[in-house]
Amino acid sequence: MANILIIYSTTDGHTREICLRLQKVIENTGNQVTLVDIANAAAIDLESFDKIVIGASIRYGKHSPAIYAFIKENSQRLDRKPNAFFSVNVVARKAEKNTPETNPYLKKFLKQITWQPKMLAVFAGKINYQLYSFRDRTMIRFIMWMTKGPTDPNTNIEFTDWDQVEEFGRVVSEM
Numbered sequence: 046m047a048n049i050l051i052i053y054s055t056t057d058g059h060t061r062e063i064c065l066r067l068q069k070v071i072e073n074t075g076n077q078v079t080l081v082d083i084a085n086a087a088a089i090d091l092e093s094f095d096k097i098v099i100g101a102s103i104r105y106g107k108h109s110p111a112i113y114a115f116i117k118e119n120s121q122r123l124d125r126k127p128n129a130f131f132s133v134n135v136v137a138r139k140a141e142k143n144t145p146e147t148n149p150y151l152k153k154f155l156k157q158i159t160w161q162p163k164m165l166a167v168f169a170g171k172i173n174y175q176l177y178s179f180r181d182r183t184m185i186r187f188i189m190w191m192t193k194g195p196t197d198p199n200t201n202i203e204f205t206d207w208d209q210v211e212e213f214g215r216v217v218s219e220m
């Protein structure tokens with residue numbers, strides 16, 4: 046049985062939802078999973094885990110600064126274990142932008158960090174306009190209009206391919 050740590054960064058909770066699904070799949074394979082919000086990650090002893098996964102969503106083109114800081118601080122500890130990173134964003138709803146090789150945010154992120162995750166994934170996120178502030182709703186609707194996505198202000202849509210999430214969970218179990 047492996048002891049697996051999943052650290053996540055989320056603003057509206059969707060990346061945490063993805064982590065919960067990963068936890069379910071991984072625990073079904075007989076491994077143990079601990080989920081930790083990036084805000085609490087500094088207090089965690091990374092050495093006590095066999096594998097480490099980090100997941101983070103994109104907001105206005107970037108993963109959270111806390112994710113960059115954590116990776117910078119811990120890249121050698123991460124390197125010593127089986128590890129993985131996944132990004133959550135809505136650009137990944139497009140078939141031509143939903144792999145680690147084709148997703149612009151993940152490609153850019155990997156160039157900005159020294160850690161080279163051993164496994165990578167990209168998951169399409171969620172849009173729930175009524176949850177956002179007026180400013181965020183206006184901005185995201187505009188971006189969606191430009192990229193031919195949904196603009197109805199009542200849209201609450203999940204683009205996530207849960208089969209893909211579950212497959213990644215199985216890969217993490219085996220890595």
Ligand SMILES: Cc1cc2nc3c(=O)[nH]c(=O)nc-3n(C[C@H](O)[C@H](O)[C@H](O)COP(=O)(O)O)c2cc1C
Binds near residue numbers: 055057105134181
């Ligand atoms: C204010 C805001 C900005 C966002 N910016 C981007 C973006 O630049 N590119 C993108 O692909 N998705 C963007 N998204 C979509 C999020 O990545 C998506 O909603 C994701 O599911 C959020 O996950 P979280 O709830 O874990 O934070 C944005 C969402 C919000 C609310």
